[in-house]
Amino acid sequence: NAGVTQTPKFQVLKTGQSMTLQCAQDMNHNSMYWYRQDPGMGLRLIYYSASEGTTDKGEVPNGYNVSRLNKREFSLRLESAAPSQTSVYFCASSESLAGPDTQYFGPGTRLTVL
Amino acid sequence: KNQVEQSPQSLIILEGKNCTLQCNYTVSPFSNLRWYKQDTGRGPVSLTIMTFSENTKSNGRYTATLDADTKQSSLHITASQLSDSASYICVVSTGGFKTIFGAGTRLFVKA
Numbered sequence: 001n002a003g004v005t006q007t008p009k010f011q012v013l014k015t016g017q018s019m020t021l022q023c024a025q026d027m028n029h030n031s032m033y034w035y036r037q038d039p040g041m042g043l044r045l046i047y048y049s050a051s052e053g054t055t056d057k058g059e060v061p062n063g064y065n066v067s068r069l070n071k072r073e074f075s076l077r078l079e080s081a082a083p084s085q086t087s088v089y090f091c092a093s094s095e096s097l098a099g100p101d102t103q104y105f106g107p108g109t110r111l112t113v114l
Numbered sequence: 115k116n117q118v119e120q121s122p123q124s125l126i127i128l129e130g131k132n133c134t135l136q137c138n139y140t141v142s143p144f145s146n147l148r149w150y151k152q153d154t155g156r157g158p159v160s161l162t163i164m165t166f167s168e169n170t171k172s173n174g175r176y177t178a179t180l181d182a183d184t185k186q187s188s189l190h191i192t193a194s195q196l197s198d199s200a201s202y203i204c205v206v207s208t209g210g211f212k213t214i215f216g217a218g219t220r221l222f223v224k225a
Contacts, residue, residue: 042215105157
């Protein structure tokens with residue numbers, strides 16, 4: 001079991017470039033999430049997918065889009081990267097959205113936008 | 115405003131010593147509180163989850179407590195090891211997807 005995997009691990013973009021962050025989980029979880037982590041701040045939810053076929057905005061969705069490709073995969077797209085999107089991005093999954101289910105996190109993608 | 119505040123911001127202790135990390139929250143409604151450990155350069159890993167009716171939960175040398183009346187939680191680490199050096203994050207959920215993460219306490223364990 002690999003758990004939650006993310007690619008790439010590191011990325012440097014120029015302002016205005018686009019890219020897609022990939023995430024996959026092999027735990028047969030229904031719910032998946034994208035967070036960003038900035039220095040001195042708690043993780044903030046960008047988008048989530050309660051189940052296959054659904055996606056919803058979280059706390060900080062502006063500048064991002066997501067796709068729940070299938071039950072395993074949940075991608076995050078930056079259409080036109082901005083320096084404010086420099087951050088560490090974490091994907092997570094859980095069995096369901098409701099209740100005290102443990103969220104399992106990937107290793108993160110460190111993104112720098114110049 | 116829903117907030118989760120953790121203290122101290124950072125802490126240095128000697129190997130073998132105990133320590134306690136604090137978490138105060140003003141989140142409502144309350145569903146559950148979780149503590150995560152995040153090693154440098156890695157994703158957070160769950161240590162404990164507590165619902166409203168639970169006031170203590172242990173995971174090996176980690177013991178979390180919850181006082182829902184005062185909206186406070188603590189994470190006690192017993193007999194610290196070098197591998198305990200990490201950030202510890204308190205997370206409060208209002209239910210569903212809505213979770214509020216604290217900024218974390220950075221723990222350094224020295225030999």
